[in-house]
Amino acid sequence: MTQYAVIGPGAVGTVIAHEISKVAAVKLFGRREQQVVLNSGSNDYKINVSSLLLNSDTFDVIFVAVKVTKLASILPALQAMSHDNTVIILCQNGMGQLDMLHEFNAVQAVVYISGQKTDDYVRHFQDKKLILPVNQELQRISQRLDATKLELVVSPDYEAALWFKLLVNLGINTVTALTKNTAHVLELPEVMQLTEQLLQEGLRIARAEGLDFTAQTVQDIIAIYRTYAGDMGTSMYYDTLAGVLLEYDYIQGELQRLARKHQLTTPLLDVCCTLLTGYQYKR
């Protein structure tokens, strides 16, 4: 029987572990042994968390759902809990961090699971979907989890999905983090204009990387932003409020690196990266 593990008992990891537990054995790992409560719909579920440091088991499939800023710190544990055929599914926003897992059989999922963790309480808002690249083993894992509400979509359009999500995050995460305000900040025409211009820069980077995106892509993303509740925060917004490190190096930072690779001029992105670097400085 497939042995599943999930690392990171937060908004994303708790939902994944809870769904898998309906059909298979799964262990949810965090920094320490504890219990978290997952609120989904009108139900509360108590979920046990094991200490990653104390683990001595190996697993066939490991979902990694820590923030990118913590990925390097779990690598020794990940090594110890993997065998030659372990599949690692990195469930994170951003791009480029998969390089840190080059020694593993690892793929990155495009994550459509929305939630928020406060202390030991996780609220799931919407979606339980992970988009994955085409690969027979991933297809098999997806089939094994078919009876759960966790959708593992193995998609030939994976690359476009990863980029689309990156651009969605580029706009909304940047403006909510830098203004320390929720999605209603987009009601200000000047903020919406800045967001759209930032997305235009992101679009040019995506196209330089070979993505078949058009001007319509930017409009599609803005249409998504218009569906957001005004009081909705983003992970980068919550991270700035909490005063913790941001995942910006693998969202805005990665886009800036790619822009430089293609010798593209991205003045707005550059200013945003400078401000985000300033935020991180000595933090």
Ligand SMILES: NC(=O)c1ccc[n+]([C@@H]2O[C@H](COP(=O)([O-])OP(=O)(O)OC[C@H]3O[C@@H](n4cnc5c(N)ncnc54)[C@H](OP(=O)(O)O)[C@@H]3O)[C@@H](O)[C@H]2O)c1
């Ligand atoms: N939340 C969303 O709606 C959403 C949507 C799409 C994508 N994502 C992406 O999904 C990824 C995970 O986000 P999230 O919102 O689930 O984050 P989160 O709620 O902060 O959860 C991350 C969890 O990782 C744990 N962790 C940190 N260091 C660890 C370590 N060394 N060993 C074991 N566990 C450790 C944290 O434990 P402590 O609580 O003890 O610190 C926390 O429970 C991020 O890349 C995020 O951008 C999130």
